[in-house]
Amino acid sequence: MGGSGATWSLMRTPDELRALVETYLADLALTPELGDLAEPMRYAIGGKLIRPVLCLATAEAAGAEPETALPAGIAVELVHSFSLVHDDLPALDDDEVRRGKPAVHVEFGEMAAVLTGDALLVEAFRLALSYPTPEVARELAQTTAAMIGGQYLDLAVPDADRAEVQRLKAGALFEACVGCALWVAGIPHGEQFPWRAFAAELGPLFQIVDDILDGDGAALEHGPDRARRLADEAAERAHERLRGIDADTSVLREIVSGLATRTA
Numbered sequence: 001m002g003g004s005g006a007t008w009s010l011m012r013t014p015d016e017l018r019a020l021v022e023t024y025l026a027d028l029a030l031t032p033e034l035g036d037l038a039e040p041m042r043y044a045i046g047g048k049l050i051r052p053v054l055c056l057a058t059a060e061a062a063g064a065e066p067e068t069a070l071p072a073g074i075a076v077e078l079v080h081s082f083s084l085v086h087d088d089l090p091a092l093d094d095d096e097v098r099r100g101k102p103a104v105h106v107e108f109g110e111m112a113a114v115l116t117g118d119a120l121l122v123e124a125f126r127l128a129l130s131y132p133t134p135e136v137a138r139e140l141a142q143t144t145a146a147m148i149g150g151q152y153l154d155l156a157v158p159d160a161d162r163a164e165v166q167r168l169k170a171g172a173l174f175e176a177c178v179g180c181a182l183w184v185a186g187i188p189h190g191e192q193f194p195w196r197a198f199a200a201e202l203g204p205l206f207q208i209v210d211d212i213l214d215g216d217g218a219a220l221e222h223g224p225d226r227a228r229r230l231a232d233e234a235a236e237r238a239h240e241r242l243r244g245i246d247a248d249t250s251v252l253r254e255i256v257s258g259l260a261t262r263t264a
Contacts, residue, residue, distance in 0.1 A: 037119050064184055
């Protein structure tokens with residue numbers, strides 16, 4: 001375990017960290033009792049893997065070998081995947097396509113999709129509990145509760161505060177990436193504030209850019225040009241937070257810039 005401000009001579013690039021994540025996922029042995037659910041579970045996992053890469057980059061910046069954060073980063077990604085599988089169901093968002101292919105409930109059926117989401121969540125906590133202390137699992141539990149609460153607000157409360165919904169649905173998971181990494185790196189709670197302040201800026205940044213790409217949300221409310229300025233301002237706030245951290249945050253800065261300029 002490392003300490004705050006520790007650095008390594010050669011920081012891994014986001015692409016190198018992504019390769020670590022992809023290899024770990026490919027080799028990940030799922031609980032045997034899940035049986036044939038392994039197929040839809042693996043089908044549900046994918047995309048750019050931004051969240052586990054962020055987790056590994058944070059751990060390395062905080063002084064830990066990024067490999068030690070792989071179980072935590074993958075746990076966050078599995079929670080993310082669980083949320084997408086369930087969100088796509090007809091009873092929730094009723095989306096038939098995810099990442100350019102049929103959603104899990106379309107490809108495998110609604111019953112399998114419900115159980116696939118459940119299984120992904122269980123596997124996430126199995127990984128989180130592989131650490132000798134409970135902090136990573138506790139962080140993940142708090143995040144999962146926030147996501148579920150945010151989804152309920154979004155779907156069941158017509159006058160819910162949109163910023164609060166986005167903080168719970170999108171922001172909490174980005175904050176968990178950083179929070180889990182800090183626990184893996186052995187950063188004491190009292191020294192985590194600057195890191196967590198940085199993490200709190202990532203959800204709004206991601207959501208605004210998402211809205212710009214989808215042409216809804218902030219893009220509809222403010223217009224595309226104003227939404228773009230809001231995204232740039234969110235990115236600058238994240239960079240400013242990183243400047244206040246006594247560590248090599250160069251890779252984290254690269255990740256923030258990538259979030260701000262992504263096109264998919």
